[in-house]
Amino acid sequence: MKKLKSLITTFIVLLLFSGCSKEFLEKSPPDALTEDGFYNSEERAQLGVNAIYVSLQSSWSENLLRINDVPSGDLVLSNTTPLEYNNFTYYPALTQIHSTYSGLYQGIIRSNAVIKNVPSINMTDALKNQYLGEAKFLRALNYFTLTNLFGAVPLVTEPLANTDAALVARTPVADITKVIIADLVAAEAGLPVSYSGNNLGRATKGAAQALLGKVYLYNKDYTNAEKYFSLVIASGKYGLMDNFQEVWHRSFENNKESVFEVQFADIGGSGANNKNGTMLPAVNGATGSTLATKRAFDAFDPSDPRRGMSIFKAGDTFAPNVSAALAIFNPTWSASGYAVKKGMWPIMYVNGSGINYPLIRYADVLLMYAEAANELNQIDKARAAVNQVRQRPSVMMPVLTTADTGTKQTMFDAIVKERQVELMFEFQRFMDLKRWGMAPTVLGPLGYQAKHNLFPIPQLELDINPKLTQNPGW
Numbered sequence: 001m002k003k004l005k006s007l008i009t010t011f012i013v014l015l016l017f018s019g020c021s022k023e024f025l026e027k028s029p030p031d032a033l034t035e036d037g038f039y040n041s042e043e044r045a046q047l048g049v050n051a052i053y054v055s056l057q058s059s060w061s062e063n064l065l066r067i068n069d070v071p072s073g074d075l076v077l078s079n080t081t082p083l084e085y086n087n088f089t090y091y092p093a094l095t096q097i098h099s100t101y102s103g104l105y106q107g108i109i110r111s112n113a114v115i116k117n118v119p120s121i122n123m124t125d126a127l128k129n130q131y132l133g134e135a136k137f138l139r140a141l142n143y144f145t146l147t148n149l150f151g152a153v154p155l156v157t158e159p160l161a162n163t164d165a166a167l168v169a170r171t172p173v174a175d176i177t178k179v180i181i182a183d184l185v186a187a188e189a190g191l192p193v194s195y196s197g198n199n200l201g202r203a204t205k206g207a208a209q210a211l212l213g214k215v216y217l218y219n220k221d222y223t224n225a226e227k228y229f230s231l232v233i234a235s236g237k238y239g240l241m242d243n244f245q246e247v248w249h250r251s252f253e254n255n256k257e258s259v260f261e262v263q264f265a266d267i268g269g270s271g272a273n274n275k276n277g278t279m280l281p282a283v284n285g286a287t288g289s290t291l292a293t294k295r296a297f298d299a300f301d302p303s304d305p306r307r308g309m310s311i312f313k314a315g316d317t318f319a320p321n322v323s324a325a326l327a328i329f330n331p332t333w334s335a336s337g338y339a340v341k342k343g344m345w346p347i348m349y350v351n352g353s354g355i356n357y358p359l360i361r362y363a364d365v366l367l368m369y370a371e372a373a374n375e376l377n378q379i380d381k382a383r384a385a386v387n388q389v390r391q392r393p394s395v396m397m398p399v400l401t402t403a404d405t406g407t408k409q410t411m412f413d414a415i416v417k418e419r420q421v422e423l424m425f426e427f428q429r430f431m432d433l434k435r436w437g438m439a440p441t442v443l444g445p446l447g448y449q450a451k452h453n454l455f456p457i458p459q460l461e462l463d464i465n466p467k468l469t470q471n472p473g474w
Contacts, residue, residue: 039117042127048118049131052110052138053202053263058103059145060262060357062278063096064427065290067455068149072429073446074296074420078335079282080289088447091456092474098458101150104142111139112159133190136183137203137211141359143180144215147173148431151454151471155179169467177219184212194237200254201356206232207260210360217368218435222375229369232259238362242393245309247363248343250355259360279340281312281333284319284326284349292338292425300421305395310424312339319347342425358426363389367419374411382411386418449473 038044069075070085077083084090090097114135118128139157146153155171157179188208195202213228232238239256246252254261282288292311300307312318312329314337320327326347331337343355366385374382383400390397405411416436420429433439439448451473462468 039113039121042121042123045114045118045121045123045128045131048110048114049134052107052114052135055103055107055110056138056262057264059100059107059142060359060427061103062290063099063103066096067100068427068430069425070290071443071446071448071452072433073443074293074299074424074429075340076291076293076336078289078291079287080278086446088443088449088452092459092462092470097455098460101146101458101461104146105156107142108139108156109160111135111142112157115139115157116159129190130192133187133208134203137187137191137208140180140183140187140215141211143176143183144211147176147180148218149455150457152176153457154465154468167465167467170469177215180215181212184208184215188212193235201261201263203260204237206235206237207360209235210259210365213365213372214360214368217372220375222372225372226369226376226378229365229372232362232365233369238365240362240366240388240392244306244392244394245345247361248355248358249345250348253356257362258356258358259362259365261356261358261361264354264356279344280347280349281329281339283330283333284322286349288334288339290340291334291336292340293336294338296424297338299417299424301397304397304421306421308341309345309394310340310342310421312341313337316341319349322347322349340425363392363422364426364428367415367422371412371415374408374415377408379405379408379411382415386414389418389422 039048065075066077066085067090070077071088076086082090082094082096084094085096115132118131118135121128143153143155152170152173153176154168155176156166156168160166187203188205191203191205191208193205195204209228209231213225213232216222216225216228238259241247241252241255241257246255247257253263278287278290280286280288281291297307297311297313300310308316312334314329314331316329318326318329329339333339366389370382370385373379373385383402383405386405387399389395391399400414405414416432416438419432423429430439433442434453439453440450443452451471454471456474457468457470462470
């Protein structure tokens with residue numbers, strides 16, 4: 001997706017947002033496109049769609065990692081502020097919560113502009129349907145993320161006419177979910193099966209189907225969830241990477257396992273996700289502010305190769321190509337004694353913040369399919385899907401059998417375990433524990449309470465918009 005990445009520049013910002021006042025940008029939703037006269041060509045339509053992808057970078061970044069992965073207990077913050085995400089003492093005024101909220105709405109507002117204006121542009125129906133499908137997929141992704149984090153939020157599906165139009169009350173999650181599903185059904189119909197060349201990395205039909213399945217799974221509609229995951233699996237367009245370490249790897253972005261990933265780029269200092277600087281141990285200029293925990297390390301079976309490919313421990317080869325002093329991982333470099341390896345290997349200290357974030361990958365689809373199949377009492381199908389993940393050539397964990405997963409409950413327990421170790425540090429664990437109702441038991445010792453099922457509505461949004469209300473307990 002190099003062409004799309006190359007457009008992540010101030011050119012887009014100036015071209016698309018030159019007419020927006022600062023006051024309006026501080027409202028929720030935070031911005032609106034200057035539409036008059038802009039959407040008048042196929043090229044402009046593409047720029048409008050590309051701008052939605054750009055907004056993903058502000059959402060899926062260091063901020064979302066802190067508010068979503070740290071509360072899972074698999075990561076801990078150190079050498080940084082705020083530390084409140086470590087023990088569930090975070091509160092509505094924290095920057096990371098507001099930045100995530102506003103960043104997701106930025107993508108929604110840009111999507112709304114494309115959805116409204118592209119239909120009137122003179123271009124082929126196929127390209128028009130593709131651009132509309134991309135915009136609807138991305139709007140659905142942003143709303144799905146918002147509702148999982150914050151619950152009921154303002155539903156805005158049209159460009160905003162003025163500042164006052166941004167002051168919208170919260171909409172029930174069920175109503176927002178209907179819009180999400182409708183958007184994804186339309187996206188599935190309009191998006192191509194795959195791309196090539198400069199367009200690699202754009203949303204595809206398979207991405208829409210996978211997200212549809214996830215939406216249905218989260219809403220306990222297991223029949224529809226199984227249906228859409230089955231479509232992704234049957235498409236033959238995706239597969240597991242043989243080497244688990246290549247799933248999150250700067251040299252293997254948009255690989256066969258990738259269903260959809262956020263595109264980052266090291267271009268003139270833009271498009272950086274800050275992952276390297278925060279996750280590398282506090283040596284050689286890195287901060288070591290986001291660290292793997294012993295809890296995460298202990299979650300793996302000691303014989304599971306994924307542990308060594310996900311987490312650095314004492315004595316592991318670290319960065320011999322950087323310097324002899326960094327050849328072996330020293331636990332004193334880390335407050336937890338461990339560090340994240342997934343997505344960080346090989347170690348780079350320069351220009352290493354451009355690695356993509358896979359948001360949906362094929363292993364995740366297989367595990368979600370297994371969960372839906374198990375809930376439908378198709379235990380053999382669920383087991384087969386989990387075993388595909390466990391039997392990746394570089395992993396080769398023992399196959400599950402009817403002896404250890406012969407009941408719905410034992411199969412579910414195996415899926416819970418497999419999702420934690422396979423998808424560790426990938427924005428999944430905290431959401432999984434909450435939707436399964438397991439968070440109070442698993443995370444209670446870390447400080448989790450009932451109110452933490454949802455994040456607080458950002459205080460700045462409450463101050464700006466008198467129609468908003470706060471989540472219970474906050």
